Amino acid sequence: MKIFSVYNIKGGVGKTTTSVNLAYLSAAAGAQTLIWDLDPQGGTSYYLCVKPKIKGGTDELLQGRNRTMAQLRMTGYPNLDLLPSDISYRHLDAQLAKSTRPLHGLERLVAPLAKQYDHLFLDCPPGLSLVTENVFQMTDVLLVPMIPTPLSLRAYNRLVQFLVKRRTKKLRVLPFFNMVNPDKPIHRVVTKNISEKHPIFLKNGVPESNLIEAMGVKRSPIFTYARESPEADGLRALWQEIIRRSA
Ligand SMILES: Nc1ncnc2c1ncn2[C@@H]1O[C@H](COP(=O)(O)OP(=O)(O)O)[C@@H](O)[C@H]1O
Ligand SMILES: [Mg+2]
Incomplete structure (x- = not known):
């Protein structure tokens, strides 16, 4: 299972x-895909029309391995499942801090899912917290929209x-620009400088x-209502890149 965070x-950077659009593309191409909403704001769960109330919340989730399975939800899109968040996720940091291995709590929870899924997407909360440090520990590819x-x-x-x-392991960082507006001079200058000087940034x-x-x-990925749009094509090119x- 490859983990994209x-x-x-x-x-507010996208x-x-x-997360929702790329996870949809991953699933549509046939990969068994899970998206985990780690933000108490529950944006991913909202976009995918899953109710933001989980029985037992994060307390229950952190009780043990099989609890992760119990909280999985189908999204209605083929090959795409969701681990939703609710407001209890605001306590996740404090709960991890109390656990025996504070930096590996989330990694432990997803371990049993590795057989079932090809791709796991983590939709992260902003900030630098214990939750995000857990994310860095377990991530293969860190996607950074800017x-x-x-x-x-x-x-x-x-x-x-x-x-x-x-850093303790293999993490690959792939930054890319989102909400680019070519009418804004500052956007033009920054994107041009970066593409010339920093090949680590994604081209798309x-x-x-x-x-x-x-x-x-619409509360759904863009591909469900604007499949043929240039934006949908752009996101497909981004995912391919x-x-x-x-690899
Ligand atoms: N490419 C885009 N063009 C226009 N609006 C966007 C784009 N990407 C995200 N948004 C909007 O920006 C706001 C923040 O996006 P969101 O994905 O919730 O950011 P984050 O998860 O980083 O807080 C939302 O209202 C979303 O609809
Ligand atoms: Mg968000």
């Missing part, structure tokens, strides 16, 4: 939107410095788009 220190502004680059540099200090970015924003109203770069 969609993460940024910053909120982590949840990207709005192309100097402050975003600064936050990204902070993240890289943090990972260099903390995601534009600022009303169609993508409409996911909040991610697969190539993470």
Whole structure:
């Protein structure tokens, strides 16, 4: 099972939107895919129309291995399941801190799922917390959506410095731009500089788009209502590039 985490220190940059669309593409291509909503805001669960109330919440989840299975939900899309979050996820940090191996609590929970799924997507909360440190421990590919502004680059540099200090294994970091608006000079300058100087960034970015924003109203991945749009094609190209770069 390969673990893709969609993460940024910053909120509101498109982590949840990207997680849902990429997980949908992974599943549509035939990979058994699970998306885990780690944010107490429950955006992924909302987009996938799953009720934001889990019996027992994170207390129950952390009780033991088989509890993860009990909280799995089908999304109605072939090959795509969800581990939803609810408001109890706000306690996850404190609960992990009390556990015997605070940095490996989440890894332990997904271990039994490895046989069942090819791809696991983690939709992460923003910030640098114990939850995100758990994420870094278990992730194979860290996808970092960023709005192309100097402050975003600064936050990204902070993240890289943090990972260099903390990293314990194989994590591959793949940053890319989201909500790109070519009418904004700052977006043009930042995307041009980065593509010339930093090959680590993915070539495919995601534009600022009303169609993508409409996911909040449609409550489904963009491919279900705008399959033929340039945005849908762009996301397919992004996913293909991610697969190539993470092979
Ligand atoms: N490419 C995009 N174009 C336009 N709006 C977007 C795009 N990606 C995300 N959004 C919007 O930006 C807001 C934040 O996105 P979200 O995925 O929830 O970010 P995060 O998970 O990082 O907090 C949402 O209202 C979402 O609809
Ligand atoms: Mg989110």
